[in-house]
Amino acid sequence: MAPQTTIPTLHSLEHSQAHRCLWMLEELSAVDPTFKFNLKTYPRQVPYNKDLLTVFRLGKSPIMTLETTDGSPPPVIQFEPGVLTEAKSILEFINEEYASERWTPASPEDKRRNRFFNEFATGTLTQKCDFTLLFEILGQMAPWPLSWLYRVMGLPMTMRFKSDLQPVFDILEEALSEEKPWFGGAEIGVSDFNMSWGMEVAVQRGYCDLSKYAKLRNWYERVEQRDAKRRAVERGGTMDLMWFGNKGTKFKMGELGAGEQKKDD
Incomplete structure (x- = not known):
């Protein structure tokens, strides 16, 4: 691995797509003990955690910021100096900048396969899971009788x-x-990190019955059992993709999106 010229900080919202970025960082730390990164976690709040807005104007996790090792101004990788957003892009940066493309397959065939499943994971699996989740979550989080109405x-x-x-x-x-x-392909690739988010949503929310898919179940269990994945859970917190850490929380009537919430007794 080449010496680090920047130290990344991952700004991770609980129960979010940032988890797969943390997993990759933990994988890299396991193979290169000299690799350094920082983690800052943010609790979920209704309607959003405003502290993330101080990191990047959209305030959406994951966000990665860079600090140079020599004190010089941080580089512009995407749009603003020293700031990266979008989980897929962050994973590509980690793989290229810090991991010497460790998770880019060697063979042309697997390289094309990896590229396809990167797109499939984010553009097909995750998108369809998000659509399903959107119509479900309104019924979960809204107060009675809106919850019943939204469900129907x-x-x-x-x-x-x-x-x-x-x-x-x-x-x-x-x-x-x-x-x-x-x-x-034959070895784990960037596409496997990207696939993990959509599959965790699908499994936890019951969209995918793994008992019907033996090979997919084996892949999922192999991912979950990796030491780096477990460390990511220990550092970043468990992934609650049923309630996103808000079980028992109801939006107040007429205040949806106003930042108000209450806990059920």
């Missing part, structure tokens, strides 16, 4: 997007084999 109104769309996910899981199952147990 959202049910047709929820069922539609859940059905759309089934061929997605079929493709993921068919892509895995003994020769290529990872979406990156």
Whole structure:
């Protein structure tokens, strides 16, 4: 590994996509003990954690900031000096800048495969999971009787997007084999980190029944059992993708999005 010229800080919102970035950082630390990074976690708040706005104007996790080792101004990687956003882009930066492309497959075939599943993970799996979650979460979080109304109104769309996910899981199952147990191919690739978010949402929320997909289940369990993944959970907190840490929280009537919340007794 080349000597670090920047020290990254991952700004991670609890129960968010930042988790897969933390997982990669922990993987890198395991193979290169000299690698240094910082972690700052933020609790989820309704409607959002305003402290993240001080890091980047959109205030959306994950955010990675860079500090140079020689005290010089941080480089412009994306848009603003020393600031990176978007989980997929952050993973690509970590892989290229710090890991010497450790998670870029060596063979042209696996490289193309890895590129495809990067897009499939973020543009298909995650998107369809997000659509399904959106129609479900309104019924979960809204107060009675709005919760009942949202559940009834959202049910047709929820069922539609859940059905759309089934061929997605079929493709993921068919892509895995003994020769290529990872979406990156023979070895773990960046696409596996990207795939982990959508699959965690799908498994926790019951969109994917892993008992029907033996190879996908093995992949999921192999990811969850990695030492670096466990360390990411220890440092960044568990991933509650059913309630996002807000079980028992209800939005006040008429104040949805106003930053007000209450806890049920």
